[in-house]
Structures are given as C-alpha cells and as structure tokens.
Amino acid sequence: MLKIEGLTAEVDGKPILNGIDLEVPAGGIHAIMGPNGSGKSTLSYVLAGREGYEITGGSVTFDGIDLLALEPEERAASGLFLAFQYPVELPGVGNALFLRTALNAIRRHRGEPELDAMQFLKVARQRMQALSMPEDMLRRGVNVGFSGGEKKRNEVLQMALLQPRLAILDETDSGLDIDALKIVAEGVNALRAPDFSALVITHYQRLLDYIVPDRVHVLMGGRIVQSGGPELAQQLEASGYASVQAAA
C-alpha cells in the first residue's frame, strides 16, 4: 500500500531524511520509533505534504500513485490521514463545522453524497460516544482550550469520521494519561481492517502495548537502522536507543 524508496529530504538546506526505505502492506500496522531529532516528525510531514520540506531524492507511492506529486488535500482525499503531534487551534471555527467540512470534502472526492448538518451530527455523536468525548466538544472552537488529551481524542475522532486507508499517528501518545491512551488505542484498533494500514510514530513502547504492531522500525539519523517484530520495541525500552546505535 505505502512504499517508500530511498527518500531523502531537507529543511532549510539541512538534510533530515537520509534515505528511507519502508513498505507497509495493506492491513499492516507498523511502528516507527526513534530518539528526538531522528526525523520521525519530518517523515510524517513529508508524507502528508507540508510546505517547507524539500524532497531531494527517492520516491513514495501510495497504491502505486506518486504520492509526492499530490497536493496535501489530494493526499487526504486519497485516504492518507495524519494525526498531528500538536493539533492546531482554529479560533472561532466550530469543531462541528470543521469536521463536517472535512468529511464532506473527502466524501465529494470519493463520489459519496455530502452529509447535511443533521446527518453529520448523528454520525459524529456515535463516534464521540465510543471515544468518551463530551458532546460540547462539537460546539467549541477547533482545539481551542482543549486539554492535551482532548486534542488527541479530537484527532482520533477525525480519523474515525474520515475513515482513512493509511493513518499516520505522530506521537499521538505524548501527553496522554493511561486512560486516555487506552481510549485512543481503542479508536485505532477499531479501524483495523484488511485495507487499513497505520504508521504509528512514537517515542515509547507504552502505546504499542495497546496498538500491537506487526513490524517495528528504528529511525536514527534519518535512516531506518533496524527493523523487527513487536519484541524489538520491548528490547528498546529495556536497553535504550544507544544499544541500537552501537549495533548499527
């Protein structure tokens, strides 16, 4: 489904990604772990198409389509979703309006009919209950005054509504207490399906206790230096990234 080959990218002339090779099959849940500054967030932004990241080499295909040639909204429409590490605040923009606008943009692209306000509310309420989100979060401004946990749950709610085929979770576990972590993990697990893939980017093994990955990759210095099964995450937790560095 997602195929990254020899991807290199730089920010302000400084190389951050130094040749990434990674393949996530349909239905696969892959985790990317790595220390600060290893290029984890850069990778997620490059895949989602954020400005300010210059691709200097390599290729990324999503279902065989050249992902890097698409605008961010086209990538979203084709099924790529990024759960932000720091969800952005949009003052004055009601969360319900935002979610509905996003959902209808995606539905238009899929050739599905748009939902009106009532239909949308019905769907949104169901999803919110599953995530233990109070309904007033629909009325508030997008992420404005949300706690860290609420912001992350709001990301997962968006994911649940938009039903992407590839979700990139960029340190979605940071700043979450254990209860919120479980809720978020359940939200992701609920989407598990043969045609749903996820790239779970995290610092710690903790999240992977709840979202059990098929593969774990260690990113360091802009390269994947080691790959393995779920046990690799536990090994890292025990001995730290330094051991990998020494081995690499």
Place this chain on the structure above:
Amino acid sequence: MPAVTETIDTVQSLTEGTYKYGFETDIEMEFAPKGLNEDIVRFISKKKNEPQWLLDWRLKAYAGWLKMEEPLWAAVKYPPIDYQDAFYYAAPKAGPKSLDEVDPELLKTYAKLGIPLKEQAILAGVEGAGESPADSGRMPIAVDAVFDSVSVATSYKERLGKEGIIFCSISEAVQNHPELVRQYLGTVVPQGDNFYAALNSAVFTDGSFVYIPKGVRCPMELSTYFRINAKSTGQFERTLIIADEGSTVSYLEGCTAPMRDENQLHAAVVELVALDDATIKYSTVQNWYPGDAEGRGGIYNFVTKRAQCRGKRSKVSWTQVETGSAITWKYPSCVLLGDDSVGEFYSVAITNNRQQADTGTKMIHVGKRTSSTIVSKGISAGRGQNTYRGLVRVAPTASNARNFTQCDSLLIGDQCGAHTVPYIENRCMTAKTEHEATTSRIAEDQLFYCRQRGMTQEDAVGLIVNGFCREVLKELPMEFAVEAQKLLQISLEGSVG
C-alpha cells in the same frame, strides 16, 4: 505570451471574475447637466417637487460646503476628486405603472441582484403583488430599491401601513410626511458636520425613510438595495430612521455597482433616532465594486452614519460587513444621550488587492449608565490597507458608563497592512473603558491542518476567516449572514498561495 503578462491576466480574470455584480444595465436615463453649482441644487430640489424650506436647507448646506476642505486625516490615499466632473442626478426615465410597462432591463437587474421575484413585482410598482408572503414560505423582507439617484419602488407598503409604519423613499416622505422629515432631518448629522455630509445635504437625491410608531415591533426586516449604475455618477443617498418610544426595527442595507475603470463617489448620510425604550438594529453588507487588482476603478465610499439614542433605555446596534469599495471611509457612531442607553458596533472590514479601508466607530457617552460595545475585525490581504479608527468619549455626566472595545486584525500575505487607532477620552471618574486588540495572521500550520483534512486552500482560508469574524457575523439577520459568509470567501479568493 510572456510569463509576466500571463500572470497579470490570470490575476485580473480571477479578481474581476469574482465580483458578481459588475454588470451594467442599459436603460434610458435622465441626467442633470454635469458638474456642481447652485443651479444643480435647485434642479434636484425642483425635480423632487420639494417645499421651499428644504431647498433653503440644501442651499445652506451647499454654501457651507464651498467653504469646507476635504478631510485628509484618514489613512487612505487617492488622487484629488474633481467634483465638477460628475453627474449629481441620474434617474431611469419611465415611472412604471404595471409589470408590463416596467423597463425589462430594470427587472433583469433585480433578478441579477437576487432580489426575490415576488418583491420584484412590487419593486417595479405593481400594486397588490406579493402582499401575501405566507404562501412563499419565507420571512418577508420589505425592500426599497435605490437605482442611481432615485428610489424605484418600495414593497410591502400596505402591510406595514396597517401597523402605522412608514417605509418609503425619502422623496416620498418629503411629500407625504413633511412634518416628520422637517422635525428630524439633519438633527443627528447636521448639514455642516463634515465635508461629505455637507455635500450630501446639498445634493442628496434619494434614500429610505422609516418611521416606527410608539410601541410597534416592526413585523419584518426592512431593507434597501442601493445600486449605482450610470457612468460618472455620484450617489448621494440619505436615510432617516426614527424609532418612536418602545418600538423595535431591524433594517438591512445592501450595495452593489458595475465594474468601471473610473472611480465613482458614494457619499451617503444615515441618521437614526431612537426614543425611550426603542431599539434599532442596522445591518450593512457593503459590496460596492472594489476596483481591479491594480487598483483601477472602484467606488469611493465616503459615508457618514450616526445614531442618537435620545431616549432612556434606547438601543442602537450597527453591524457592518465591508467587503467592497476601492476606499471606505466611514464611522457608524452612537450618541448615547438617554440614561441607560446602549450602543453597539460590530464590524468586519476586508481589504484585498489595492483596497483601502479606514473605518471604525464613535461612541459618545452622555447619559448615566450608558454602555457601548465595539467589536471590530479587520482582514487585510493582497496590498490592502485596513485601519480601525475609533473614539470612545465619556462626558462628565455619564456616571457609571461602560465601554468594551475589541479590535482584531488578521493579515494574509506579507504586502498588506493593519492599523489600529483607538481614541479614549474619559472625563468621568466612575466610568469604565476597556480596550483589547490583537493582530494575527493565518498561520501556515492552520492552513496545512485544514488541507490535511481534505479542504482546498481557498476553503481553508474561508473557514478560518469566517471563524475570525464569527462574533460579528452572528449579529447579522439569518439571510444576510449566509450571504456575508460567502462574500467573505469570494473577496479573498486568490489571496493565498
């Protein structure tokens, strides 16, 4: 084609294509001779069959105007205006009696402006049509249409008449209700108030007149559509709204003009009077032609709007969405004379391309426990310049007066400007004034966040801008609010990326 030319053409087609009301109506018109002098003032007055006192009033204003100087303190730039190079009176020739006699061009114009068909028939002067709004299933809006210098027609007159409400053109009011006009005209904005108000007082041609009798709650929104059509014409309309004791009225004003490469002057005066316990809500969606991307053409919108809250517990609320005009110079104000009276000002002003806006309000507190609220949202894009200029003055008599002011500016791109010039003059120890101001830009991460969720860049800008303006837009009547939201987005098309 060289790349540069191509870019310019693209930008031009984009910006011009987005002004939906740029068409021109080809209709037989009657003009006064070009230029301005005492004879023109007499000509207009005679054309309108005005009483002597009004002619004298106009002539006095004209004499005063001759001695006045054009104000230059606003933060706007434009070449000197040649006041002799314009027509001061332009009117469609025929006064229709039935739908068949109405100039079809005039009818088409209303259709293009989106004024509902039922009201169109009435606007064109057909008796009886559309007097039963129940069958149309929507809230009726009584409409007065001002086409260049004259009011073409007013709808729902009969129905309003049953409540004793007078809603007609000011020319008609001069004929049919001279005592009311004489009592109130110029009492809020005196003839010599300022350069443009004096000019307007001398040559005003038409506008709307509203009188709501004691204790009456106006059963529908009253609305005036202003349209400048003719070339080289100035529009000088005058609106007078009087809300008698305990009455309530909501009034809407919409404005459009054709696209021309010349600048046209629009110098209106609006006077509102609220007596004891009366409430006036005045909403404007101003969409005069803003000029092209290079700043050619567009309306100079130099307008004086003022309300007097004369009565105890009276309330006036101004809401404006200013998206059009090459230059906007206006400060809808409230003079709070009555004890416990309330003034409100909610404003969204957008400047894109080369548009300039210097707008704000004045809240003059005189009565005890008077309170005022100012919420101003300025949005600058392209090379637009946006200034908020406001005055809060509290007289020594205004014990325990309150004011709250909030001015927010949003910048899109790096070639525009936002300026905030608040004046606070507080001469009362027990009064409280608050001022908050912010300046922000649409952040790259906000745009990216929206686009990652599947929205186009333009949709994202529209969403963010509408969010920024929400506090003001929610003050607009429903039908206008929807129109205004779309307008905001259209006005900013092509401003990012």
